[in-house]
Amino acid sequence: MLDINFIRENLELVKNGAAAKNVSVDIDTLIALDDKRRSLIQEVDALRATKNAANQKVVQLSGDEKQVAITEMKKVSDDEKAKTETLTQIEAQWQELMLKVPNPPSKTTPVGKDDSENVVAKLHGEIPKFDFEPRDHVELGRLTDTIDIENAVEASGSRFSYLKGDAVLLQFAIVQHILHKLVSKGFTPIVPPVLVKEEAMYATGFFPADREQIYHVNPNEDDLYLVGTSEVPLTMLHYKKTLPAEKLPLRYVAYSSCFRREAGTYGKDAGGILRVHQFDKLEMYSFCHPDKSEEEHELIRGIEEEIMQDLKLPYQVLNICSGDLGNPAAKKYDIEAWIPSQNKYRELTSTSNCTDFQARRSQIKYKDKDGKPQILHTLNGTAAAIGRTIIAIYENYQNADGSINVPEILRQYVGKDKIEIKK
RNA sequence: GGAGAGGUCGCAUAGUGGUCUAGUGCGCUCGCUUGGAAAGCGGGUAGGGUCGAAAGGCUCUCGAGGGUUCAAAUCCCUUUCUCUCCUCCA
Numbered sequence: 137m138l139d140i141n142f143i144r145e146n147l148e149l150v151k152n153g154a155a156a157k158n159v160s161v162d163i164d165t166l167i168a169l170d171d172k173r174r175s176l177i178q179e180v181d182a183l184r185a186t187k188n189a190a191n192q193k194v195v196q197l198s199g200d201e202k203q204v205a206i207t208e209m210k211k212v213s214d215d216e217k218a219k220t221e222t223l224t225q226i227e228a229q230w231q232e233l234m235l236k237v238p239n240p241p242s243k244t245t246p247v248g249k250d251d252s253e254n255v256v257a258k259l260h261g262e263i264p265k266f267d268f269e270p271r272d273h274v275e276l277g278r279l280t281d282t283i284d285i286e287n288a289v290e291a292s293g294s295r296f297s298y299l300k301g302d303a304v305l306l307q308f309a310i311v312q313h314i315l316h317k318l319v320s321k322g323f324t325p326i327v328p329p330v331l332v333k334e335e336a337m338y339a340t341g342f343f344p345a346d347r348e349q350i351y352h353v354n355p356n357e358d359d360l361y362l363v364g365t366s367e368v369p370l371t372m373l374h375y376k377k378t379l380p381a382e383k384l385p386l387r388y389v390a391y392s393s394c395f396r397r398e399a400g401t402y403g404k405d406a407g408g409i410l411r412v413h414q415f416d417k418l419e420m421y422s423f424c425h426p427d428k429s430e431e432e433h434e435l436i437r438g439i440e441e442e443i444m445q446d447l448k449l450p451y452q453v454l455n456i457c458s459g460d461l462g463n464p465a466a467k468k469y470d471i472e473a474w475i476p477s478q479n480k481y482r483e484l485t486s487t488s489n490c491t492d493f494q495a496r497r498s499q500i501k502y503k504d505k506d507g508k509p510q511i512l513h514t515l516n517g518t519a520a521a522i523g524r525t526i527i528a529i530y531e532n533y534q535n536a537d538g539s540i541n542v543p544e545i546l547r548q549y550v551g552k553d554k555i556e557i558k559k
Numbered sequence: 560g561g562a563g564a565g566g567u568c569g570c571a572u573a574g575u576g577g578u579c580u581a582g583u584g585c586g587c588u589c590g591c592u593u594g595g596a597a598a599g600c601g602g603g604u605a606g607g608g609u610c611g612a613a614a615g616g617c618u619c620u621c622g623a624g625g626g627u628u629c630a631a632a633u634c635c636c637u638u639u640c641u642c643u644c645c646u647c648c649a
Contacts, residue, residue, distance in 0.1 A: 177609055181618045188580075188618085191630055195577050209629040333639095378606090499607095509606075
């Protein structure tokens with residue numbers, strides 16, 4: 137959500153920003169509603185002031201005088217109630233429009249319609265050449281007996297999987313490696329709750345927009361939601377808090393399972409574990425000073441690249457264009473790793489600068505030099521989507537017989553150099 | 560799951576319909592005092608909205624939402640969270 141005063145003062149910027157994001161929202165109507173809202177607030181406040189003043193007098197009166205005053209105040213009270221009701225209605229409409237106004241893209245975000253216009257900002261690493269036909273991760277998982285999809289279907293349906301044996305060791309090796317790295321860089325590691333209240337979903341901006349992507353647990357009893365990303369509980373860590381300015385930036389890395397219904401993606405990436413209902417993810421999150429968020433965004437992108445380089449995976453960095461950005465992000469980079477079986481780059485991580493958009497909804501602030509609370513900036517970035525990282529490793533490190541070499545940097549944690557095929 | 564207690568301005572507490580625009584203590588802070596400090600004395604000490612160039616004014620917020628009333632921290636309903644005990648459990 138944007139600041140209404142910012143919208144009023146930067147009409148063109150906000151209108152152009154919405155257009156660049158292909159979001160249709162009537163800013164002029166919003167301004168007209170805001171005018172109405174403001175004048176009603178003044179009227180209602182004036183009536184309340186009258187009531188408050190009369191309240192002190194009524195106490196001192198008695199008999200007829202008191203009755204007269206009370207009758208008089210009854211009228212004022214009725215008037216106030218009627219106007220308050222109108223105001224409540226106006227505010228509801230106002231709020232609805234406010235939630236639709238997107239965060240304007242950063243100046244460094246390329247303008248474009250959709251994902252076809254994302255800009256490749258960087259290419260890194262050499263695409264591996266195989267002197268055999270490379271297998272996809274599903275086949276490799278079957279040969280090594282480390283990814284079991286058939287039995288997961290029995291247990292849970294499509295888009296689920298069992299990781300088994302060395303794949304599990306690989307998963308925790310990735311986690312170990314990244315946690316060590318990030319902790320040494322000053323990130324606080326977190327294991328967050330993955331079931332949250334509805335309020336948390338709204339505060340972080342996932343509701344109402346992405347409601348159909350979220351699992352709702354025991355609607356009439358527990359009424360909780362499974363998070364699609366630990367961004368939600370990480371934001372809630374400082375929900376409605378004012379943080380000391382000198383503590384910023386506050387950097388976290390959370391390890392959690394994530395749950396997504398993937399409604400409307402039937403047929404897309406079917407089979408395999410690229411797109412699943414449940415996956416584990418290490419997510420970076422930063423609460424930072426508004427002046428520092430661009431710098432912070434580059435830092436997070438740098439860490440994401442470093443992780444790709446540690447794993448020696450060929451990748452490209454995309455600067456996501458305006459039309460492909462979500463509402464909260466002013467700027468976003470995706471890092472895509474080369475997937476040999478698909479002969480293209482696929483998204484492994486992503487980092488967004490949400491500026492003050494998300495923090496305003498969740499009311500997270502810091503105190504400026506004058507001691508005034510100000511909304512801070514929030515950023516998030518995937519350190520690793522573990523399942524997809526395993527796919528990239530399997531496919532890029534595969535051998536002719538279907539065995540998979542373990543990336544050098546992970547060997548100490550996996551305890552072996554190679555994942556062998558099952559005899 | 561059962562029973563009970565409770566959420567008040569950073570912390571602790573007072574407050575059972577109008578004088579609560581919420582008192583007091585602690586903490587913090589500014590000033591006086593002092594050679595300096597302590598003590599003492601005096602002042603300040605939330606957030607949101609709105610009007611205003613500003614100073615400042617008005618208004619809302621006593622966990623949240625709704626209701627009764629001319630008037631609600633206080634009465635009623637709903638809800639949420641915390642704590643204690645029991646039960647269960649990794």
